[in-house]
Amino acid sequence: xxxxxxxxxxxxxxxxxxxxxxxxxxxxxxxxxxxxxxxxxxxxxxxxxxxxxxxxxxxxxxxxxxxxxxxxxxxxxxxxxxxxxxxxxxxxxxxxxxxxxxxxxxxxxxxxxxxxxxxxxxxxxxxxxxxxxxxxxxxxxxxxxxxxxxxxxxxxxxxxxxxxxxxxxxxxxxxx
Numbered sequence: 115x116x117x118x119x120x121x122x123x124x125x126x127x128x129x130x131x132x133x134x135x136x137x138x139x140x141x142x143x144x145x146x147x148x149x150x151x152x153x154x155x156x157x158x159x160x161x162x163x164x165x166x167x168x169x170x171x172x173x174x175x176x177x178x179x180x181x182x183x184x185x186x187x188x189x190x191x192x193x194x195x196x197x198x199x200x201x202x203x204x205x206x207x208x209x210x211x212x213x214x215x216x217x218x219x220x221x222x223x224x225x226x227x228x229x230x231x232x233x234x235x236x237x238x239x240x241x242x243x244x245x246x247x248x249x250x251x252x253x254x255x256x257x258x259x260x261x262x263x264x265x266x267x268x269x270x271x272x273x274x275x276x277x278x279x280x281x282x283x284x285x286x287x288x289x290x
Contacts, residue, residue, distance in 0.1 A: 153191075157270045161189055164206065171217060171226045172208050184209045184279035186253060186271060188264045205230065205262050207240075207255050209279035211286060214238040216255055216262045233257050235283035242273035 164187045172182040187206035192199040203222040208215040216231035231238075237257060244251030244265075251271040253264040265271075 154267065154270060157189060157267055160201075161187060161266075161270055164189065164203070167225060168206055168208050168217065172210060172215065175215065175229065175232070176210060176213060180210045180212060182208050182210060183282070184275040186264055186266065186273060186276050188266065189270065190250060190265055190267045202265075205264050207253060207262070207264050207276060209235070209276060209283060211283060214240070214255065214257075214280065214283075230262060231255065231257055231260070234287065235280055236287050238280070240277060240280045242277050244268070244271075244273070 165185050168185040168187070169182045172180075172185075185206060185208045187203060189201065189203050191201050201222050203219055206217045206219070206226060208217065212234060214231065214233055214235050215229065217226035218228040218230050219225070220227040239256040241254045241256070242252070243249070243254075249268075251266050251268060251273055253271075253273050253276055255262045255264070266273075
C-alpha cells in the first residue's frame with residue numbers, strides 16, 4: 115500500500131525512478147515511461163479543449179462569418195528533474211481567412227481573456243520550428259517589432275496547420 119501511495123504522489127522523473135527503491139530498476143523505468151504516454155494523452159485532450167475555446171473566442175471577436183481556420187496554444191510542462199512545475203499555457207495563435215489573432219489566457223486552466231494581436235495576415239510573419247531531435251515545437255508570430263512565442267510538447271503541438279492556414283490567408287488577400 116505504501117508503494118501505491120508513492121505511485122500516486124509521483125510527479126517527476128526522480129519520483130518515478132525511485133518508486134521501487136532502486137534508481138534504475140526495470141519496473142521503475144516501465145512506470146516512468148507509461149507516465150509519459152498518459153501525460154501526453156492528457157495534454158492532447160487539454161489542447162483540444164483549448165482549441166474549442168479559441169474557436170468560440172474567434173467567433174465572438176471577428177464574427178461567425180470569419181471562423182477559425184487553424185489554432186494552436188502554448189501548452190507544455192517545463193522540464194524539471196527534481197521539482198514539480200505547473201503547466202505553461204499563456205498565449206495562443208488563431209488564423210482565420212483574413213486575420214491572425216494572438217490571444218492571452220488569464221491562467222493555465224482559464225479562458226482566453228486578452229487580445230495581444232489582431233492583424234491582417236499580410237502584416238504578420240509566422241515562423242515554425244521544432245520537432246528536430248526532440249526540440250520543443252515553437253511558433254513565433256511577429257508583427258512589426260513585437261513577437262509572441264507559442265511553445266508546445268513534441269507530438270502534441272501541430273504547427274503545420276498554422277503555417278498552411280497563414281499561407282492560404284496570404285494568397286487569398288493577394289487575390290482580392
